[in-house]
Amino acid sequence: MRLIALMQGEHRVTSDADEVISTVLGSCIAACLWDARAGIGGMNHFLLPDGPAHDGASLRYGLHAMELLINALLRQGAERSALRAKLFGGAHLQPHLPDIGHRNLTFAQEFLRREGIPCIGGSVGGDRGRRIRFWPVDGRAQQFLLPPTAVQEGPAPAAPRSGEVVLF
Numbered sequence: 001m002r003l004i005a006l007m008q009g010e011h012r013v014t015s016d017a018d019e020v021i022s023t024v025l026g027s028c029i030a031a032c033l034w035d036a037r038a039g040i041g042g043m044n045h046f047l048l049p050d051g052p053a054h055d056g057a058s059l060r061y062g063l064h065a066m067e068l069l070i071n072a073l074l075r076q077g078a079e080r081s082a083l084r085a086k087l088f089g090g091a092h093l094q095p096h097l098p099d100i101g102h103r104n105l106t107f108a109q110e111f112l113r114r115e116g117i118p119c120i121g122g123s124v125g126g127d128r129g130r131r132i133r134f135w136p137v138d139g140r141a142q143q144f145l146l147p148p149t150a151v152q153e154g155p156a157p158a159a160p161r162s163g164e165v166v167l168f
Helices: 062-075 100-115
Strands: 002-005 011-014 019-027 028-035 041-042 084-089 120-125 132-133 140-145 164-167
Touching: 011 019, 011 120, 019 028, 019 041, 028 062, 028 100, 028 132, 041 062, 041 132, 062 100, 084 100, 084 132, 084 140, 100 120, 120 140
Parallel strands: 002 019, 084 120
Antiparallel strands: 011 041, 019 132, 028 041, 028 084, 132 140, 140 164
16 A cells, blocks of 8 residues: 555545555545546545635635546546545634635535535534545545644644544
């Protein structure tokens, strides 16, 4: 197994069964999409649902991140009609600040609905961060909930910790 760490504003697509994509999320969203028949999948990690069109860091925004992920999957042989999704993240970590996690989640769910891509699982909302591992070839995902004060979004540590949950 090769663990590929995904940072904010990045995406990764692969058909390599030995690759596992991992990231750490708070209010951000990671969309995990795959086509099991083609044996290809990928993940993105976006920070905000939308932003200015002229922003050079547009990979941080949901619309651009979702389009890049889907287009990369299709270029590498995935069939749009066979795509399935799992969403992770969207936590509300700072009660005294606006709920960006909810905005991110609403955007991602609506985007998938408009695109006709079924969201068949994941873990969203709440007040805790998550470390996610995603097996893009078959769509398996694993989540580790983080202590409330431990979220620092970015790449995940390689070693699993207690409290592991496997999502199918």
